[in-house]
Amino acid sequence: xxxxxxxxxxxxxxxxxxxxxxxxxxxxxxxxxxxxxxxxxxxxxxxxxxxxxxxxxxxxxxxxxxxxxxxxxxxxxxxxxxxxxxxxxxxxxxxxxxxxxxxxxxxxxxxxxxxxxxxxxxxxxxxxxxxxxxxxxxxxxxxxxxxxxxxxxxxxxxxxxxxxxxxxxxxxxxxxxxxxxxxxxxxxxxxxxxxxxxxxxxxxxxxxxxxxxxxxxxxxxxxxxxxxxxxxxxxxxxxxxxxxxxxxxxxxxxxxxxxxxxxxxxxxxxxxxxxxxxxxxxxxxxxxxxxxxxxxxxxxxxxxxxxxxxxxxxxxxxxxxxxxxxxxxxxxxxxxxxxxxxxxxxxxxxxxxxxxxxxxxxxxxxxxxxxxxxxxxx
Numbered sequence: 001x002x003x004x005x006x007x008x009x010x011x012x013x014x015x016x017x018x019x020x021x022x023x024x025x026x027x028x029x030x031x032x033x034x035x036x037x038x039x040x041x042x043x044x045x046x047x048x049x050x051x052x053x054x055x056x057x058x059x060x061x062x063x064x065x066x067x068x069x070x071x072x073x074x075x076x077x078x079x080x081x082x083x084x085x086x087x088x089x090x091x092x093x094x095x096x097x098x099x100x101x102x103x104x105x106x107x108x109x110x111x112x113x114x115x116x117x118x119x120x121x122x123x124x125x126x127x128x129x130x131x132x133x134x135x136x137x138x139x140x141x142x143x144x145x146x147x148x149x150x151x152x153x154x155x156x157x158x159x160x161x162x163x164x165x166x167x168x169x170x171x172x173x174x175x176x177x178x179x180x181x182x183x184x185x186x187x188x189x190x191x192x193x194x195x196x197x198x199x200x201x202x203x204x205x206x207x208x209x210x211x212x213x214x215x216x217x218x219x220x221x222x223x224x225x226x227x228x229x230x231x232x233x234x235x236x237x238x239x240x241x242x243x244x245x246x247x248x249x250x251x252x253x254x255x256x257x258x259x260x261x262x263x264x265x266x267x268x269x270x271x272x273x274x275x276x277x278x279x280x281x282x283x284x285x286x287x288x289x290x291x292x293x294x295x296x297x298x299x300x301x302x303x304x305x306x307x308x309x310x311x312x313x314x315x316x317x318x319x320x321x322x323x324x325x326x327x328x329x330x331x332x333x334x335x336x337x338x339x340x341x342x343x344x345x346x347x348x349x350x351x352x353x354x355x356x357x358x359x360x361x362x363x364x365x366x367x368x369x370x371x372x373x374x375x376x377x378x
Contacts, residue, residue, distance in 0.1 A: 003127025007037050012073070013121040013235060014091050014134075020117040021133035021158050021286055023189055025203075031237035032088060035074040035150065038122045040131065042069030042160040058105045066283045068274040069131060069157045070118065077141075077149035077335045078242035079377050083107075087335075087377055088242045091118055092153055095136040096268065097375060106378040115270060115290065119156065126165040128232035130190060133158030135272050135288060141298075141325075141337060143247040144263040149327045149335075156274055159284050161187035163206075163232040168194070169214075174204075178214045178231065186216060191233035193220035203233025243333050250326030250334065252300065259302070259306040262356065264325045266298035266337050268373065296339070296363035296373050304355035308347075311359045315344040323361070331378070338374040339363045 012034055013026035018033035053059070080087050083105045087093070094100045098112025120131040128220040134157035142150045158223035164185025170177045176194070186192070191203030222228075251258045255331065269291040300323075302308075320341040328334040345360040363372040 002125070004290040005127065009123075009125055010034075010037050010295070011123040011234070011237070012038055013237075014118050015121075016091055016094070017117045017119055017132070023120045023130060023132040023161065025191065026119070026121050026235050028235055028238040030091075030235070031240070032092075033075065033078075033240065035076060037124075038073040039069060040069060040071040040122070040129065040159075040160070040201045042157075042262055043067045064283070065276055066159070068276060068285050069160050070154070071131065071134070071157065072152065072154040074150055074152050076244035076336050077143075077151060077327045078244050079328060079335055080241055081243050081332045083332050083378065085332075085377075089151075091134055092139075093375055095155075096139050096153075096270070098298075098374075103376065106376050108377075111294070111373060113290070113370070115272065115352075123232070124232075127185070128190070128234060129206075130161045130163075132161070133157070133286070133288070136270065137272050138267065138269040140261075140268075141266040143265070143325060143327055143337075144301075145248045145261075147247055147248045149245050156288075157274065158274065158286060158288075161190050163187065163190040163192060165229065165231050168228050168230060169228060170226045171222060171224070171228070175217045176216045176218065176222075178216060178230070180214060183209050183211055183214055183232075184217060186230075192218070193231050193233055194218075194225055195228035197222045197224060198233065217306035245328040245333060245335070247327060249329045252326070253322075253324045254300075255321040261299075261300050261302045263297070263301035263303075266296070266325065266335075266339075266373075269295045271295065298339075298363075300344075300358055300359045300361070302359070304349055304351075304357040308342055308349075308357045311344055311347045311357070315346050318343055320364070334378045336376045336378060338376060339372065341372060342375075343367060 012032050015024050015026045015030045017024050046061040047064050049059050083363050086337050092313045093109045097109040118134050120134045135155050137155040140152040143358045167179050168176045188206050208217040224259035251260050256300045274288045276285040323339040323342045325337040341364050342361040347357050347359045365372040
């Protein structure tokens with residue numbers, strides 16, 4: 001394996017957690033494809049030692065909390081091609097919206113107050129990173145007539161775990177003595193293969209790392225000779241499904257009337273809070289909630305036509321419209337963003353050739369609540 005990790009070799013899996021924050025291993029069907037690499041990071045808090053020591057020198061800082069991590073990546077709009085069947089990114093839609101189910105012959109995602117968590121796994125060359133207690137904070141849907149339709153996902157997680165590649169110097173039962181400082185590339189709770197031994201495809205779980213003696217204790221004995229490569233366990237992906245869709249396919253409807261737009265953008269933010277300040281005997285946040293309302297907004301970009309000034313009226317007098325923003329036109333390969341009550345904000349006109357009108361809007365709920373946004377694959 002190359003010492004260098006290549007971006008075009010990256011892989012990603014995600015699986016719903018049974019208990020929020022309890023890391024879960026993915027299976028072959030949990031593979032997801034991103035557009036470009038996954039970005040992530042988790043900051044460690046470091047505090048200054050402010051004791052007066054009769055010196056101007058700065059001394060070693062004191063480690064504090066491990067802040068909630070953050071991730072982001074893009075995906076295509078990618079319907080399965082079969083009516084009533086979830087898309088490849090089903091887990092992300094469920095985590096964004098709250099619920100997903102067959103809706104007649106279609107598959108729909110609807111809003112709920114409670115949001116599920118999942119474990120996100122990313123392989124970057126020779127190393128694997130896993131994120132437990134992950135949630136979807138937001139998604140930006142970018143749909144335009146000149147590009148493939150894209151969704152930008154972002155979220156947080158409780159804890160980041162890692163698993164690198166190195167060699168053992170000796171093996172005794174389930175205890176591996178590693179090369180000098182090699183244990184630094186591993187986290188307790190991750191899974192490894194030892195040489196060609198994959199523990200029947202399950203991998204060996206790292207139960208304990210002992211830095212002072214360069215040892216890792218596994219959940220089973222790998223056997224075999226002493227010097228063996230220790231690599232991250234990783235599932236084999238099932239065959240890719242789904243069909244990326246171009247934004248030019250499908251027409252937007254405004255209050256039941258077909259409207260030709262140049263671009264349509266919808267952004268949803270869940271306003272999830274991770275509770276990091278609790279005295280819970282660990283340095284990580286182990287709970288999350290949503291103490292504020294979700295925010296759903298967007299905009300329609302179009303040429304400034306004769307009916308264009310009507311959006312000023314609708315904005316001034318809060319005249320709601322039902323918006324349906326589709327991607328695709330063939331049954332089984334269509335995603336619709338449905339906003340039953342869109343309230344407009346003041347349009348903006350610009351352009352040095354044709355004038356164009358940008359019409360911002362927000363999504364509001366009816367008295368039934370949790371009905372301001374729906375995602376349908378049809």
